[in-house]
Amino acid sequence: MEYLVLNNGVKIPQLGIGGFGQGADAITDALHMGYRLIDTAAQYGNEEQVGEGIRASGIPRSEIFLTTKLWTDDIRRGRTCQAFFESLDRLHVKYVDLYLIHWPAKGFVEAWLEMERLYKEGYIRAIGVSNCHRVHLEQLESFASVRPVVNQIESHPAFQNQELVDWCMDKGMQMEAWCPLGGTYGHVLENQEICRLAEERGKTPAQIVLRWHMQRGMITFPKSSHKERMESNLDIFSFMLTEEEMERIHALDTGHRMGADPEHFDF
Numbered sequence: 001m002e003y004l005v006l007n008n009g010v011k012i013p014q015l016g017i018g019g020f021g022q023g024a025d026a027i028t029d030a031l032h033m034g035y036r037l038i039d040t041a042a043q044y045g046n047e048e049q050v051g052e053g054i055r056a057s058g059i060p061r062s063e064i065f066l067t068t069k070l071w072t073d074d075i076r077r078g079r080t081c082q083a084f085f086e087s088l089d090r091l092h093v094k095y096v097d098l099y100l101i102h103w104p105a106k107g108f109v110e111a112w113l114e115m116e117r118l119y120k121e122g123y124i125r126a127i128g129v130s131n132c133h134r135v136h137l138e139q140l141e142s143f144a145s146v147r148p149v150v151n152q153i154e155s156h157p158a159f160q161n162q163e164l165v166d167w168c169m170d171k172g173m174q175m176e177a178w179c180p181l182g183g184t185y186g187h188v189l190e191n192q193e194i195c196r197l198a199e200e201r202g203k204t205p206a207q208i209v210l211r212w213h214m215q216r217g218m219i220t221f222p223k224s225s226h227k228e229r230m231e232s233n234l235d236i237f238s239f240m241l242t243e244e245e246m247e248r249i250h251a252l253d254t255g256h257r258m259g260a261d262p263e264h265f266d267f
Contacts, residue, residue, distance in 0.1 A: 001036065002237060004219065006149035007172045010097070010126045012065055013037040014214060015234065018178075018223030020044050026225040027053025031064065033230055039152075039176075039221040040091075041069035041102055042083060047090035055092065066091070067098040069130060070115070072105035072267060080114035084123070099124045100152060104136040104262060109143050116146045128152070130178070131262040134167055152176035154259050155218065157188050157209060157252045169217065180213050180220040181206055183258060193248055201239065204232055211236045212249045 002014045016037025017030040027038060027050055036059075040050045047068060054064060068091065074083035084099065099115060101108050108129075115127045128150035129137070140148070151168045155161045155177035165175050182188030189195075189205040198205045206222065210233060213220045224230050241249075260267070 001034065002214065004174050004217075006126050006174055007147055008126055008149055010149070012098070012126075012150075012174065012219060014219050015210070015236070016065070016219070016221035017230065018221040019046065019050050020223050022046060022049065022053070022223065022225060024049045024053035024056060026230075028057045029227055030230055031057035031059045033227075033234055035230070035234065036063060037065045037067070037219075037221060039067045041071070041100075042074070042087050042090075043069065043071040043102060047087055048092075051091035051093060061093065065097045066093065067100065068096055069100040069102040070111060072103050075101065075103075075105040075107045075111045078107060078110065080111045081118065084115075084118055088123070095123050095125065097125045098128060098150065099126075100128050100130045100150070101132070103131045103260075103265060103267075104129070104133075108136070109140055112140055112144055116144065119146060126150075128173070130176075131260075133164065133262050136262065137168070137171070147171075148173055150174045150176050150219070152178055154179055154257055155213075156180055156182040156258075157191070157194065157212070157249050158182050158254050159257045160250070160253045161257075162250075162253070165216070165218070174219060175217065176219040176221075177213055178221075179258060180218070181209055181222050188252075191252060193252060197241075197245055197248065201245075203239070206233055207236050208241070209249070211239065211241055212246060215241055215246060 003011045017035045019040030126149045128148040130152035
C-alpha cells in the first residue's frame with residue numbers, strides 16, 4: 001500500500017474500498033485482503049454494516065482509515081453535530097478519520113464551522129469536502145480556520161476534472177476520485193485504448209485505470225463486493241505506466257460528467 005500525507009500531518013492510504021452498497025462481509029473481506037481505507041457516507045444507508053464489517057475483521061481500529069460524510073438534508077437543517085454523532089453510533093466507533101461535506105448544499109459554510117469544532121475536540125482526525133468547485137472552496141476559505149485536507153470529486157478517464165484537481169492540489173489539498181473506474185458512463189473499462197493498454201501490459205483494464213489515478217496523485221476507492229475484483233484492484237503497486245501511456249489515457253477526456261453538477265443539484 002502507498003500512503004499520502006494530508007495537510008494536517010495525518011497519513012491516508014492511497015487506495016481503499018468504496019462503501020456504497022457494501023454489506024458487512026465485503027468490508028471484512030476487503031480488510032483481510034489488506035485494504036485499510038474505507039469510504040462510506042450517511043446517505044449510503046449502510047453505516048451499520050460498515051461498522052459491523054470492521055468489528056468482524058479483527059483488525060485494530062487504529063489501523064483503519066474510516067471516512068464518512070454529512071448529507072445535504074442535515075446541512076440545510078443545521079444538524080451537523082447531531083448527524084455526526086448519529087453516524088458514530090451507526091458505525092459503532094468513537095471517532096472517524098475523515099469527515100466530509102458530501103455536497104455544498106445551502107448552509108455548508110456553517111456546517112464546516114461545526115465540523116471544525118468536532119475536529120478540535122478530537123472526534124475527527126481530519127475534515128474535508130466533496131463535490132466542491134473553486135467557487136465553494138473560496139467561499140469556505142473566507143470563514144474557515146481549518147483548511148480542508150481533501151476534496152472528493154468525480155474523476156475518471158472520461159471526465160478527468162484536471163483543472164480542479166490541479167487548483168486544489170496547489171492549495172495543499174489531496175484529491176479523491178469517486179467513481180474512479182467510470183461506472184457505466186462511457187464504458188471506460190471497455191474503451192479500446194484502455195483495453196489495448198491492458199493487453200500490452202498484461203493487466204486488467206481496471207488495474208490500468210487505477211494505476212493512472214495513482215500516478216496522478218489521486219486517492220481512489222473502487223467499489224466491489226467480488227473477492228477476485230477486490231484482490232485484482234489491490235494489485236497495482238508492482239508496475240508503473242510510462243509517460244506515453246499516461247498521455248494515451250489523458251487523451252480520453254470528454255469533458256462530460258456522469259454525476260450532478262456541484263453548482264446545480266437538487267437533492
